[in-house]
Amino acid sequence: MNNIGEALRETRTYYDLTQDDIAKIMNISKSSISHYEKNDWIIPIKNLALLADHLNISIDYILKLTKVKNYDNSRKGIDLSLMSKRVCEICSDLNYNNVQFAKYLNTSESNIRNYKKGIYPILTAFAVQMALKNRYSIDWIIGKSDIKFINY
The missing domain is CATH 1.10.260.40 (lambda repressor-like DNA-binding domains)
Structure with a gap:
């Protein structure tokens, strides 16, 4: 997946979340989510990790790099x-x-x-x-x- 914003939007809609919902999960503004989804800005890895942790899925899955939703023994956050x-x-x-x-x-x-x-x-x-x-x-x-x- 080369389009990070599109992948983020698809994940958000698949999980029936609004931009406001995602903004609250990441503790950022709704306008930031809009910029990420339009590929105006690249979403920071820490925010992807927050979303992945909240949805209990992998970042790789969010970005459409794999069909594996979650890895065994996955950890929260960034180490x-x-x-x-x-x-x-x-x-x-x-x-x-x-x-x-x-x-x-x-x-x-x-x-x-x-x-x-x-x-x-x-x-x-x-x-x-x-x-x-x-x-x-x-x-x-x-x-x-x-x-x-x-x-x-």
């Missing part, structure tokens, strides 16, 4: 410590150093270092890119699941 280890593991899997990984994600090397240190969550766009190009589960990347690869 920055586990995410940092998994970003390092992805670099190792791809045989990338920080410079190469930054180029792959079209970001700065300092962002890569910060992800590897668990200073802040990876951007949604970067997680989606890794899911689409290399089949990494977004839920696995951010520590919500132990299932490393997406099962289409």
Whole structure:
């Protein structure tokens, strides 16, 4: 799924939720939800995690990356410590150093270092890119699941 906003809107309507409902779940404004659904803005991974936790489904499912609604033993929220280890593991899997990984994600090397240190969550766009190009589960990347690869 390349259209994050469309996937978010489809999930919202499937679960019979309004933009107000989603805004309350994420503790943000209704207008932000509208911007996410129109792809004016990319929804932060933390907000996707809140929605996934509330609906008891995976982020991968929300974004139409898999038909698996939820992974066994999934955890709530984002685990920055586990995410940092998994970003390092992805670099190792791809045989990338920080410079190469930054180029792959079209970001700065300092962002890569910060992800590897668990200073802040990876951007949604970067997680989606890794899911689409290399089949990494977004839920696995951010520590919500132990299932490393997406099962289409």
